Amino acid sequence: MEKETHFTHISRPKAGMGTAVNPDITRASTLLFDRAEDLYRSDIRGYGRHGSAVHDTLKEAFNLLEGGAGTSLFPSGLAACTYPILSQIKTGDHILLTDSSYGPTRYFCDGHLKKMGIETEMYNPRIGADIENLLRPNTSVIIMESPGSLTFEIQDIPAITKAAQAHGVTTIIDNTWSAGLSLNPLKLGVDISCHAATKYFGGHSDIMSGAAVSRTEKLAKQVALTAKHLGNACSPDDVYQILRGFRTVVPRFRQQEATSLALANWLGTHSKVQQVLHPAHETHPDHAFWKRDFTGGGCIFSVVMKPCHETDILAFINALKLFGIGYSYGGFESLAIHCDPQLKRSVSASLGGPLVRFACGLEAMEDLKNDIEQALNEIS
Numbered sequence: 009m010e011k012e013t014h015f016t017h018i019s020r021p022k023a024g025m026g027t028a029v030n031p032d033i034t035r036a037s038t039l040l041f042d043r044a045e046d047l048y049r050s051d052i053r054g055y056g057r058h059g060s061a062v063h064d065t066l067k068e069a070f071n072l073l074e075g076g077a078g079t080s081l082f083p084s085g086l087a088a089c090t091y092p093i094l095s096q097i098k099t100g101d102h103i104l105l106t107d108s109s110y111g112p113t114r115y116f117c118d119g120h121l122k123k124m125g126i127e128t129e130m131y132n133p134r135i136g137a138d139i140e141n142l143l144r145p146n147t148s149v150i151i152m153e154s155p156g157s158l159t160f161e162i163q164d165i166p167a168i169t170k171a172a173q174a175h176g177v178t179t180i181i182d183n184t185w186s187a188g189l190s191l192n193p194l195k196l197g198v199d200i201s202c203h204a205a206t207k208y209f210g211g212h213s214d215i216m217s218g219a220a221v222s223r224t225e226k227l228a229k230q231v232a233l234t235a236k237h238l239g240n241a242c243s244p245d246d247v248y249q250i251l252r253g254f255r256t257v258v259p260r261f262r263q264q265e266a267t268s269l270a271l272a273n274w275l276g277t278h279s280k281v282q283q284v285l286h287p288a289h290e291t292h293p294d295h296a297f298w299k300r301d302f303t304g305g306g307c308i309f310s311v312v313m314k315p316c317h318e319t320d321i322l323a324f325i326n327a328l329k330l331f332g333i334g335y336s337y338g339g340f341e342s343l344a345i346h347c348d349p350q351l352k353r354s355v356s357a358s359l360g361g362p363l364v365r366f367a368c369g370l371e372a373m374e375d376l377k378n379d380i381e382q383a384l385n386e387i388s
C-alpha cells in the first residue's frame with residue numbers, strides 16, 4: 009500500500025452509528041484509576057505528560073513514514089534534534105556535526121554541550137567515507153543533515169553510516185527537508201531520523217512540532233527515556249493538528265517539490281544567478297548522490313546570485329509580492345530570505361556571491377516565477 013493510502017486510513021475507527029472519522033482529543037494532566045494498586049504500574053500511562061491515544065496514533069504514523077521501531081514526539085523541530093543527541097552522549101565524549109547543520113542545532117552542540125564537557129567537531133558535509141579519519145575512541149555520535157541547511161550539500165549517507173557502524177558510533181540525521189517522503193535514511197543505516205514536523209506536517213504555518221524516529225527499539229527507548237526525564241510533553245491539540253497534516257502531506261509535498269524544481273531550473277538559466285543550489289538540479293555538485301539515495305526533492309532551495317551589493321539583494325527580497333519574508337518552509341505560502349547574515353561555516357567551502365533561499369508554497373508556479381522575475385529588476 010502506498011504511503012498516502014496509509015496516512016488517509018490510519019486510526020480510522022470501526023464504523024458505528026455516527027462515529028467520528030478522526031480520533032478524539034483527550035486533554036489531561038491527571039489520569040484516574042479505579043484501584044490504588046494500579047497507580048504504580050509501569051505498563052500503563054500514569055499521567056498526562058506521558059501522552060494520550062492521539063499521541064500514540066501520531067507516533068504510529070511517523071513509524072510508518074520512516075519504517076522505524078519507535079518515535080518520540082517533541083514540541084518543536086529543534087527539540088526533536090537536541091533530545092536524541094542528548095540521549096546518546098555523556099561528559100567527555102566527542103561528537104561530529106555536519107558544518108551545514110541547521111544553525112540552532114550547531115549552537116546547541118557547540119555552546120550548550122561544550123559547557124557539559126562534550127567536544128563538537130564540525131565536518132565537511134562532502135567528507136564521505138573519510139569521516140572514519142575523524143573518529144576517536146570517545147566519538148559517540150555523528151549528526152548529519154542532507155541536504156544541508158541553506159547550502160544544500162548532499163552527504164554520502166551509506167559511507168558515513170558504514171564507518172559509524174564499524175566503530176559503534178550512533179548516527180542521527182535531520183531529515184526535515186525530505187519529509188521522509190523523498191529520503192528514507194533508516195534504510196541507509198542511519199540510527200535516528202529527526203523531523204521538524206512544524207514544516208510539511210503542520211503545513212499551515214501555525215504550529216510547532218517535532219518527531220524523532222529510531223531504527224531499533226533500544227534506541228527508541230533511550231530517546232523516550234531522555235525525553236521523559238527532561239519533562240518533555242506535547243499538547244494533544246498540537247499532536248492532533250500534525251496528524252491532520254499527515255492526511256494531506258503527500259499531495260502538498262508533491263506540488264511543492266515540483267514547483268521548487270521548476271523554479272530552480274528556470275533560475276539556473278537567469279543572467280543574474282551564478283549557481284542554483286537544488287540537489288535535484290543537474291548542475292548540483294552532489295546530484296549523483298541525490299539520484300542514488302533520494303526518490304524526489306523538497307520545497308526549498310537556494311541560489312547564489314552573481315556578485316552584487318547587499319542593498320540590491322535586500323531590494324530584491326523587499327520587491328517580492330507573493331513570497332513572504334520569514335523563516336521556515338513546508339507551509340501553504342511561499343517565503344524568501346537572504347542567508348548571508350546567518351551563514352556559519354568552519355570547514356566547508358565558501359560560495360562566493362550572496363545567497364537567497366526560496367521556500368515554495370502552494371501558489372501556482374507561473375505566478376511565483378513572474379513574481380521573482382519582476383523583483384529581479386531591482387538588481388542592477
Ligand SMILES: Cc1ncc(COP(=O)(O)O)c(C=O)c1O
Binds near residue numbers: 085089157217218
Ligand atoms: C532543517 C531544520 N531542522 C530543524 C528546524 C527546527 O524546527 P522548529 O522551528 O520546529 O524548531 C528547522 C527550522 O527551520 C529546520 O529548518
